[in-house]
Amino acid sequence: MNTPPESRAWYRLNQHAAAQLPADFPDRVLRQLRLTRTEPRGAARLFLHPFAVSAYTAAFCFLLVVILHTRSTEETNARHLAQWHEVAMQTASLDPL
Amino acid sequence: MDIPDTTALTDLVRQAQLGREDAQRSLIVSYQNRIAGFIYSITGRSDAVEDLAQIIFIKMIRALPRLDQPAQFEAWLFRMARNACIDHLRRQRWQRLFSPLEQEDHFEIPETPTSVDSEELDALRHALSKLKPSDRALIALAQEGRSQQEMADATGVTVVALKARLHRAREQLRQHYEHAS
Numbered sequence: 001m002n003t004p005p006e007s008r009a010w011y012r013l014n015q016h017a018a019a020q021l022p023a024d025f026p027d028r029v030l031r032q033l034r035l036t037r038t039e040p041r042g043a044a045r046l047f048l049h050p051f052a053v054s055a056y057t058a059a060f061c062f063l064l065v066v067i068l069h070t071r072s073t074e075e076t077n078a079r080h081l082a083q084w085h086e087v088a089m090q091t092a093s094l095d096p097l
Numbered sequence: 098m099d100i101p102d103t104t105a106l107t108d109l110v111r112q113a114q115l116g117r118e119d120a121q122r123s124l125i126v127s128y129q130n131r132i133a134g135f136i137y138s139i140t141g142r143s144d145a146v147e148d149l150a151q152i153i154f155i156k157m158i159r160a161l162p163r164l165d166q167p168a169q170f171e172a173w174l175f176r177m178a179r180n181a182c183i184d185h186l187r188r189q190r191w192q193r194l195f196s197p198l199e200q201e202d203h204f205e206i207p208e209t210p211t212s213v214d215s216e217e218l219d220a221l222r223h224a225l226s227k228l229k230p231s232d233r234a235l236i237a238l239a240q241e242g243r244s245q246q247e248m249a250d251a252t253g254v255t256v257v258a259l260k261a262r263l264h265r266a267r268e269q270l271r272q273h274y275e276h277a278s
Contacts, residue, residue, distance in 0.1 A: 006274045009221035010240060014134035016218060020146040021133050026125040029154045030118060036155065 110167035138237040139182040153178045176251040179234045186230045224273035232266035
């Protein structure tokens with residue numbers, strides 16, 4: 001199998017990337033792991049994610065608008081029905097028959 | 098540090114799964130350079146290597162108890178690394194979208210070659226930057242010696258589709274590399 005022309009470049013790329021890690025990298029990872037164990041994890045962290053918080057807020061606002069609109073519509077309907085009932089009564093009382 | 102042979106690696110993974118810190122440390126030492134190269138070939142940023150490598154190894158240690166087949170550790174680790182790199186690039190894209198005033202953020206500026214970088218490295222970096230992130234990830238997985246089945250599992254496509262994509266990505270890389278060098 002032919003060696004691709006960029007194979008030496010891959011070796012250099014890996015060397016360059018490995019040089020970006022500090023000598024105590026494994027210790028840093030384990031230290032960070034110990035620190036993050038005390039932070040909220042899994043579902044709790046997902047729950048507190050900024051996108052999730054935005055989504056809850058948007059959902060809450062939408063729900064609030066729906067509830068207020070429903071209530072307002074019901075109240076208006078009830079008022080109109082009462083007014084209509086009153087008009088109907090008055091019309092009935094004016095009816096000669 | 099060299100990668101332990103299959104049996105030794107499986108034992109090491111089992112011990113790390115039990116929470117033994119020395120085994121976890123050995124796994125990190127064994128794979129840190131390969132993971133660093135893998136991250137760099139996908140992101141193209143030196144300043145992303147350490148942070149992403151740390152995220153990947155922390156995820157690895159946390160998820161180790163859920164790994165059913167310790168013999169599949171390497172494929173599992175690189176799949177996790179691939180997903181972390183793709184998530185990182187996706188997050189950056191979102192950040193740029195929501196922060197238009199931060200267009201001059203350092204992630205926007207292509208990494209400039211230093212005097213110690215070879216022309217070969219510079220050409221490869223340039224060629225990789227011309228590919229889509231998913232194709233870079235595919236090339237990086239192939240470069241790590243992952244099998245076609247493992248790559249297909251990692252990317253969620255069939256082996257046939259993967260072969261075609263990999264062939265196309267390699268051709269593009271070669272063309273860009275030859276053009277740049």
